[in-house]
Amino acid sequence: MNPAAILKMKNKPVMWLINVVIVLFILIIVYKLYQKFKRDIKGSIRNSQIEHDIKDIVNTQGSDPGAQVTSNVRTYNDADYKLMAESLFEAMDGLGTDENSIFTILSSLRTKADWYALVDAFGTRKTSSMWSDFEGTLTKWLSDELSDSEKTRVNQILSKFGIARI
Numbered sequence: 001m002n003p004a005a006i007l008k009m010k011n012k013p014v015m016w017l018i019n020v021v022i023v024l025f026i027l028i029i030v031y032k033l034y035q036k037f038k039r040d041i042k043g044s045i046r047n048s049q050i051e052h053d054i055k056d057i058v059n060t061q062g063s064d065p066g067a068q069v070t071s072n073v074r075t076y077n078d079a080d081y082k083l084m085a086e087s088l089f090e091a092m093d094g095l096g097t098d099e100n101s102i103f104t105i106l107s108s109l110r111t112k113a114d115w116y117a118l119v120d121a122f123g124t125r126k127t128s129s130m131w132s133d134f135e136g137t138l139t140k141w142l143s144d145e146l147s148d149s150e151k152t153r154v155n156q157i158l159s160k161f162g163i164a165r166i
């Protein structure tokens with residue numbers, strides 16, 4: 001056997017291992033992308049349901065815009081804040097941002113207590129994106145997702161409750 005042939009045989013397991021690693025790597029990427037795709041589809045279905053529910057909440061409970069509500073009173077129930085928080089998260093998590101949903105939800109708040117209840121319901125959330133491990137409160141999420149002019153708009157909405165800027 002000539003030296004070149006021996007070298008070739010010696011290199012074979014190494015090449016084989018490299019190939020296995022490459023194939024595994026590709027499989028992991030494909031699996032990750034598939035998971036993300038599945039999550040996005042589920043998210044958008046849930047999103048439209050939530051949007052519908054939010055409209056219901058706003059329509060049924062927002063029927064008396066002239067009513068003067070004290071700032072320390074929550075004007076929604078816990079399930080509503082949860083739904084709003086979920087909807088805000090869906091609007092911000094992943095690629096892009098659904099600014100209109102954000103403005104709609106924030107505009108539906110009526111008191112300072114509503115805002116704090118929403119912040120509580122949101123808690124601290126971690127992005128589901130595989131490219132980032134961003135984590136934060138509602139305020140942190142909003143200031144991360146929105147442009148300067150959008151932040152100004154949010155601050156205008158929140159300023160009527162005397163809430164510090166996001």
Ligand SMILES: [Ca+2]
Nearest residue numbers: 092093094096
């Ligand atoms: Ca986003």
